[in-house]
Amino acid sequence: MQSPFLIPPFALECKTFAKTSFGASFNHPFVLSLADGSLDPKLFRFYQIQDAKYLEAFSDACAILSTKVKDPDDKLWFIDAARMALVVEGQLHLGYGKSLGYDAKTIANTEPTPNNLAYQNHMVATALQGTILEGLCAIAPCPWLYVELGQHILREKGSIPDDHPYASWLTMYSDPGFNEYMSNLLTRLQKYADLSDSESKNRAKVAFQQSCNYEWMFWEQAWTNQNWPSR
Template identity: 30%
Template structure:
């Protein structure tokens, strides 16, 4: 039987392919990404993750089974620790102020926050792209770097090696797989309308991931 996550990924695949083609991701892979753009990205990421961890904990509190709730609580705690290490390395512990939030970061966090009153299945689907897209992008970049036919610098020479290794790590893949399993369990017990809303939010938040990198590439600012 086809899983909900397979259908959702198929729906989001055109967006994911655009993500891989984005100049930010391509420059991240070959190590040529200007530091200014990466610092913009990582500062916005720190602001995004302040809310994302709370969203994971909120999903955990709503899940119907103890094992599912425990997994989402672990995601929240593990994510905080992993991201804290990345931000300490790239930001020197200088956490950005909330007033720095970009239009895109505010939009993405608002989309997630808006699902707090939606069915838990929909809220869980909305947070899923941050697992799936990052895992697949990390693994894709690592494969590109390791491909001797490519033009990327060796991984040990890439200034963003720690970021690449974090999201290409088997431990992150295991967390992603567990999040997918839980969403598939939720979808299997839900009605057709709820499953459709889950897919819509999964695709919408995958688009948000594209926008997030595009925002960093363009050093997005508020127009007024």
Template identity: 25%
Template sequence: MKFTDILFEDVREIWGKYLEHPFVKEIGEGTLDKEKFKNYLVQDYLYLKEYAKVFAMGLVKAESLSDMNLYYGSIKGILEDETEVHTNYLKYFGIDQNKVFDNRKEMTTESYTSYMLGIGLKGDLKEIAMTILPCAWSYQFIGRSLYEKHKDTLDNNFYKPWIEEYSSVEFEEGSEVWKNHINDLCKDISEKEAGNLRDIFMKSSLYEMDFWDMAYGK
């Protein structure tokens, strides 16, 4: 069994609950309160800034050119591709993207990003990969699920660009690259190290649930 298969089995129940979360369900239905989505966008934009820094720490610690290119490409994708969807929505809400960083992080955003940055500073490449993968992989998991469920009714859905971003072939391919990278890194690890890595993956997955709760105002 691949290590990513073990990771998925660990979080299968939690990720299943993502799909039942009212914030996620209402995005798919197109019924989510736009004010809630606006607040989520701001916090997610603040999150992505710190998220990219964790990849940058991985870039610094990478030894091979292939690993360096992997981290570099991911940083570029976060700053250019993923934030583009956010930027377009911010324009709709009349928010200057350059002023988003004047907003304060909510406690969940601060706690989650601080956790990841701590792993980035102290951890090795395997630990860094564990803390960053749940975000990208679970968003692809959510995006694909929403697209498959609502693809016939997306045309009039305000959240169509968000769903299409995270269900896109490109985003899925990016997740697969990272999963393959992790499986290569974790081929010959000890049971103790595997336990530590699974714990990091689980904690980041739980933080993702906290983020959805925060976004919905729960």
């Protein structure tokens, strides 16, 4: 699958290590239905609210990593990444909230699904307990997959029709502007890989693969309207 941005050597090692986990999301029925516009709006609403909850943890992980790095440019990049997760993507969620009937209070009062909570805990725990490289590998699959997925769908469709029910989502993640974000992320991934020993690199690749698995599980929790067992 063609990448819209340069993939440095260690990032390629991670993607290769993840094997089919990385590409599995592209063929998930939720993604396919989202792309062709047939996805039930109730499932998309469920997904959007859970995604907003997830992005709070993604922001936390980036903020934690900002306290670990010493390079001021890297520190600022992680702080900006934490902010972007809440502000830029948050605008998309609240935009759909107007048509799908939810708001910031709805998001705050919603409990994460089991799959979502597990993914959040994986990212935050890795950022806290692991090396900078391991924390980077735990957060990298989410933006990487979304950018490649959005631009893959755009190539497949040729263009996004204005009347597509999920045009805003498809347009956002197919935006070439995200390529610069990914280039910056993967450049830092390579930088900290070059500073790491082989054991840390191996743990980082495992963290990357686990996040790829959680990405597929995130689509699955939305597709199945996952909930906790009755208490």
